[in-house]
Amino acid sequence: xxxxxxxxxxxxxxxxxxxxxxxxxxxxxxxxxxxxxxxxxxxxxxxxxxxxxxxxxxxxxxxxxxxxxxxxxxxxxxxxxxxxxxxxxxxxxxxxxxxxxxxxxxxxxxxxxxxxxxxxxxxxxxxxxxxxxxxxxxxxxxxxxxxxxxxxxxxxxxxxxxxxxxxxxxxxxxxxxxxxxxxxxxxxxxxxxxxxxxxxxxxxxxxxxxxxxxxxxxxxxxxxxxxxxxxxxxxxxxxxxxxxxxxxxxxxxxxxxxxxxxxxxxxxxxxxxxxxxxxxxxxxxxxxxxxxxxxxxxxxxxxxxxxxxxxxxxxxxxxxxxxxxxx
Amino acid sequence: xxxxxxxxxxxxxxxxxxxxxxxxxxxxxxxxxxxxxxxxxxxxxxxxxxxxxxxxxxxxxxxxxxxxxxxxxxxxxxxxxxxxxxxxxxxxxxxxxxxxxxxxxxxxxxxxxxxxxxxxxxxxxxxxxxxxxxxxxxxxxxxxxxxxxxxxxxxxxxxxxxxxxxxxxxxxxxxxxxxxxxxxxxxxxxxxxxxxxxxxxxxxxxxxxxxxxxxxxxxxxxxxxxxxxxxxxxxxxxxxxxxxxxxxxxxxxxxxxxxxxxxxxxxxxxxxxxxxxxxxxxxxxxxxxxxxxxxxxxxxxxxxxxxxxxxxxxxxxxxxxxxxxxx
Numbered sequence: 001x002x003x004x005x006x007x008x009x010x011x012x013x014x015x016x017x018x019x020x021x022x023x024x025x026x027x028x029x030x031x032x033x034x035x036x037x038x039x040x041x042x043x044x045x046x047x048x049x050x051x052x053x054x055x056x057x058x059x060x061x062x063x064x065x066x067x068x069x070x071x072x073x074x075x076x077x078x079x080x081x082x083x084x085x086x087x088x089x090x091x092x093x094x095x096x097x098x099x100x101x102x103x104x105x106x107x108x109x110x111x112x113x114x115x116x117x118x119x120x121x122x123x124x125x126x127x128x129x130x131x132x133x134x135x136x137x138x139x140x141x142x143x144x145x146x147x148x149x150x151x152x153x154x155x156x157x158x159x160x161x162x163x164x165x166x167x168x169x170x171x172x173x174x175x176x177x178x179x180x181x182x183x184x185x186x187x188x189x190x191x192x193x194x195x196x197x198x199x200x201x202x203x204x205x206x207x208x209x210x211x212x213x214x215x216x217x218x219x220x221x222x223x224x225x226x227x228x229x230x231x232x233x234x235x236x237x238x239x240x241x242x243x244x245x246x247x248x249x250x251x252x253x254x255x256x257x258x259x260x261x262x263x264x265x266x267x268x269x270x271x272x273x274x275x276x277x278x279x280x281x282x283x284x285x286x287x288x289x290x291x292x293x294x295x296x297x298x299x300x301x302x303x304x305x306x307x308x309x310x311x312x313x314x315x316x317x318x319x320x321x322x323x324x325x326x327x
Numbered sequence: 328x329x330x331x332x333x334x335x336x337x338x339x340x341x342x343x344x345x346x347x348x349x350x351x352x353x354x355x356x357x358x359x360x361x362x363x364x365x366x367x368x369x370x371x372x373x374x375x376x377x378x379x380x381x382x383x384x385x386x387x388x389x390x391x392x393x394x395x396x397x398x399x400x401x402x403x404x405x406x407x408x409x410x411x412x413x414x415x416x417x418x419x420x421x422x423x424x425x426x427x428x429x430x431x432x433x434x435x436x437x438x439x440x441x442x443x444x445x446x447x448x449x450x451x452x453x454x455x456x457x458x459x460x461x462x463x464x465x466x467x468x469x470x471x472x473x474x475x476x477x478x479x480x481x482x483x484x485x486x487x488x489x490x491x492x493x494x495x496x497x498x499x500x501x502x503x504x505x506x507x508x509x510x511x512x513x514x515x516x517x518x519x520x521x522x523x524x525x526x527x528x529x530x531x532x533x534x535x536x537x538x539x540x541x542x543x544x545x546x547x548x549x550x551x552x553x554x555x556x557x558x559x560x561x562x563x564x565x566x567x568x569x570x571x572x573x574x575x576x577x578x579x580x581x582x583x584x585x586x587x588x589x590x591x592x593x594x595x596x597x598x599x600x601x602x603x604x605x606x607x608x609x610x611x612x613x614x615x616x617x618x619x620x621x622x623x624x625x626x627x628x629x630x631x632x633x634x635x636x637x638x639x640x641x642x643x644x645x646x647x648x649x650x651x652x653x654x
Contacts, residue, residue: 030476085442089435108416109476111438115412116472118445123465126453134461138450145443149357149436 001317003324009314013054014047020069021076024120036105036113040080044096049075049180052318056184056198058311059303071128071187075180077121078137082144082176084114125183133183140175147171155236158261160246165238169210170203177206193305200302201315208295209322214239215288216326218276224327230272234265240291241284242275248282296323328644330651336641340381341374347396348403351447363432363440367407371423376402376507379645383511383525385638386630398455398514402507404448405464409471409503411441452510460510467502474498482563485588487573492565496537497530504533524629528642531626536649538619541566542612543653545603551654557599561592567618568611569602575609623650 001009021041028034050072057068086092087100088107094100102110118141126134151168153159181202185195217232218241232239246254257278260268268275279285296319306312328336348368355361377399384395413419414427415434421427429437445468453461478495480486508529512522544559545568559566573581584605587595595602606612623646633639 029473030480032480033473033476082442085438089438107434109479111412111416112472112475115409115441115445116469118442119449119465119468119472122446122449122453123461126449126461127458127465131454131458134450134453138446138454141446142443145439145446146356146360148439149360152436153357153359 001313001320003321006314006317006321009310010051013051016069017047017050017054017073017076018042020066021073024070024073024124028116032105032109033113033116036084036101036109037080037117039101039104040084040113040117041076043098045076045080047076048318049079049176052177052202052315053180053184053187055311055315055318056181056202057188058184059198059306059309059315060185060188060190060194062184062188067128068187070124071133071183072180074121074124074128074137075176075183077117077124078141079176081114081117081121084110084117088114129183129187133186136179136182136186140179143171143175147175151237154238158236158258159238160243162240162243162247165240165243166207169207173210173213174203174206177209178202181205197302197305201299204295204299204302205319205322208292208299208319211240211288211292211295212322212325215241215285215292218279219285221326230269230276233272233275234269236261236265236268240288241279243284244287245279245282245284248284249278253278253282292323296320328640328647330648333641333644333648336637337378340378343396344374344377344381344400344403345369347393348400351397351400351451355443359432359436360440360443363411363428363436364407364444366428366431367411367440367444368403370425372403372407374403375645376406376503379504379529379642380507380511380514382638382642382645383508383529384515385511386525386633386636386642387512387515387517387521389511389515394455395514397451398460398510399507401448401451401455401464402503402510404444404451405468406503408441408444408448411437411444415441456510456514460513463506463509463513467506470498470502474502478564481565485563485585486565487570489567489570489574492567492570493534496534500537500540501530501533504536505529508532520632524632527629528626531622531629532646532649535619535622535626535646538567538615538622539649539652542568542615542619545606546612548653557596557603560599560602561596563588563592563595567615568606570611571614572606572609572611575611576605580605580609619650623647 025034025037025041028037053072053075054064054068058064062068083095084101087095088102088110092100093103101113122134122137125137147168147170150164151172154161154164154168178199179202181198182195185198190198214232217239218230220229222229233242242257246257249257257275260271260275299319300316303312303315352361352364352368355364377396380399380402381391381395385391389395410422411428414422415429415437418429419427420430428440449461449464452464474495474497477491478499481488481491481495505526506529508525509522512525517525541559544566545557547556549556560569569584573584576584584602587598587602626646627643630639630642
């Protein structure tokens, strides 16, 4: 299944998820709150997490009832809530190439709007879903917060552990990709094997997604990603291309990188080309791409217990799509 | 039941709630996250919301199992989460006379710690509790956010509506006082009448609590409240003493107040004594106190359907305590 076929198949589903969200959000009373949340939800986004839940449910024989779409949207709410709070935390001025909500409405309103979406997401998870589904989502959110703290620690300590890098990824991105897959299985009444397989698919896919994201941070086209090149390096984030270079480089280059990581963000911004060249020379980028590819292989392999059908083909297609995305 | 008798009765319960929280929070991995949340939870606080849930459950014949304490603590988590986010939003430097968490660990960490407590609270509500209990809490949290936006609107528009004042109170404070009362009833398997009575008790008690809070803002002893006198007026908050004065004052005094409300916060800070005198002369403070007393009467009256027992006496005692509190 190529990218265009995949999108053609998913587009009507994305529209139904959007419809469910618009209907639900019509219950918001305050017009400013409604505007902020509308901006957070409908300013782009590919509905990856809700789609994963629906596809996982389908794969386990579940029907796409209106409740399934409502449960699916709770993942988009949670994702949007975390982006709203992230942009406040990072003082981000842009999101998907447009002014961030905090730039338009200020931090206070956006923190509150994130809280609203967070509450709504969990309420839907535990009522339209079940206590078991709520527990999965609660654990994923707790992991996200823990991962943010771990990441801050790896930046502060210039931590060179690849294990910690993947632990951050598993919490920050993996948990919110694996949990819709797992919830789809639970919602469809899947057995334990199926649930585990979909969890493993989601976990590996989420890691691959984030490894590619970290690659795009160094190699992406700013016009497509909407982010400046080398932003992670400037912030001192210890991502895989950099970690691999630190491990592989000769002493002189390693020392140079470590000195830059101990210097100011301004200094790192000036020297981004130097860092880029050292990473390239030590195969940091190709190593990260190889790793992403093997993670996608792992994700796809986890689905081998399921019979071949459209849902499975779509989930496999999404895996391949992760590797080719440019933003 | 006087204040000392009430506290003696509640102290062992408060200790058990604290124990349940300390045990649960030991599951946090990151030491910084643990410190922030510990600070947010254990830096004072009277556990009013968990106690209300336990007492309401008792009144309806429920037993105090360890699960009851766990469900009760979810209300303290939600309360603490909202205080953490509030202090970031208000740039508060102090909380209960000590440095606020945001002053110590910065806004970003505190936003995330609030998110963690929020998630944990709702997960417990929907797993230790039930989907129905989760829905009550989800609705309360959504009301809190809506009320923050309504309050911002009343400040911006110098809104003189007493109805809007009480709508803000109902969302900001009432919902998180009435929901533990209602949840206690639900948890004990109470009938619809009992549930409604406890909801009404909590709603009226929450309003009374906040009216007294608004009075203390003008009349409290800063050494006890930990807040500067007249803070609400400085921020342009339209609270009951001020609203009553605006309604009752002669034209000249009303115009003076309205001009101050349209002026800068600095100007209002300078002129707080003027505002205080006009409110006093127009019985704004005594009116607010009368209103709080009649709300407590209303709260106590809602409990008349229950037989007299220790839980009921304690809930009635809490009502009276609200009127005498000085911080």
